[in-house]
Amino acid sequence: MEKIKTGVGHANGKIILIGEHSVVYRKPAIAFPLPSAxxxxxxxDSANEISIECDFYSGLLTDMPELLDSLKKTVEICLDRLDKKNSRFKLVINSAVPAERGMGSSAAVAVATVRAIYDYFQIPLTQNELLDIVAVSEKIAHGNPSGLDALMTSSDTPYYYIKGSVCEPLASKLNAVLIVGDTGKTGRTKEAVQTIADMLHSDKSQQIQMYIDRLGRLTDDVRQCLHADMPQTLGQKMTEAHYCLQQLGASSPELDKLVMTALTHQALGAKLTGGGRGGCMIALAETKQAAANIARALRNAGAVSTWLYEMGETL
Ligand code: MEV
Known part of the structure; x- marks a missing residue:
């Protein structure tokens, strides 16, 4: 009997510690992979045409057909590059990364898909080729992606990143815990990115540019805090970044509520993470015990899920 051919691919969720949105304008950002999501x-193999099953998208597709379009495009580019256009197979994607919540779901879906298809055909895949393919599907899903999501969802280590110029594994001496809290509301990164682009062409452009520049400086401050093990200052910088992101229109009442809840339960700092307008926020705690207390407070305040991420030394 002929053996059934199978290919598998994995990807992580991601957390942007600081620099979302400003990274689109070539300011630095710092992000972590979130392997627990x-x-x-x-x-x-399949006797029929190519079929795709991704149940976790089903509730979203009426509003956001671009999610499925970008996935189909990912498959198409892979088959094009591999010269396997007439293939027949079934692609099944299971996800523990909630979609449209700032955790890199669309990039992670693309990364896992490309890896699974290359594995199926037993063709080696370089990191550059992977990022190249995912960049095309991310453009459909997000409009003007910085490339940070694709990098982080395909990586096992945190990065300091500037679009088009710097991609450095992060050097950190800080031991602390990040708590991720999900508002349960979807946030559309594409729209949030577009709103900021529009504001940059409006009479508010100077003010908007000022917040983008400030986020860039805050990211470099945070890099120093990680290097010098300064959790208190790091927390302050995160909260300041949330204020800047609010001014850029990237927050929401639910995100603001969870950020306030974390701060009133002894978080060292808190901010939204990812595209915003819904989705997730993060808070910083010095110990696991403090993090567990903050996570409980977030759930009591309406967070539908929480994750803990232990930041360890990466030097
Ligand atoms: C989305 O996870 C992060 C943004 O900065 C967009 C991007 O980097 O492409 C909002």
Missing amino acids: YIEAEVT
Whole structure:
């Protein structure tokens, strides 16, 4: 009997510690992979046409058809590059990364899919080729992506990143815990990015540019805090970044509520993470015990899920 051919691919969720939105304008950003939220894609032989199953998208597709379009494009580019256009297979994607919540779901879906297809055909895949393919599908999903989501969802280590010029593994001496809290509301990164682009062409452009520049400086301050093990100052910089992101229109009442809740439960700092306008926020705690207390407070205040991420030394 002929053996059934299978290919598998994985990807992580991601957390942007600081620099979302300003990273689109070539300011620095710092981000971490979130392996406790991951995606698995599996490709198996099929007698029929190519079929795609991704149940976690189903409730979103009426409003956001671009999610499925970008996934189909990912498959198409892979088959084009591999010269396997007439293939037949079934692609099944399972995800523990909630979609449209600032955790890199669309990039993670694309990364896992590309890895699974290359694995299915047993063709080696370089990191550059992977990022190249995912950049195209992310453009459909997000309009003007910085590339940070694709990098982080395909990586196992944190990065300091500037679009088009710097991609450095992060050097950190800080031991602390990040708490991720999900508002349960979807946030559309594409729209948030577009709103900021529009404001940059409006009579508010100077003010908007000022917040973008300030986020860039805050990211470099945070890099210093990580290097010099300064959790208190790091927390302050995160909260300041949330204020800047509010001014850029990237927050929401639910995000602001969870940020305030974290700050009143002894978080060292808190901010939204990712595209915003819904989705997730993060808070910083010095110990696991403090983090567990903050996570409980966030859930009591309406967070539908929380994750803990232990930041360890990366030097
Ligand atoms: C989305 O996770 C992060 C943004 O900065 C967009 C991007 O970097 O492409 C809002």
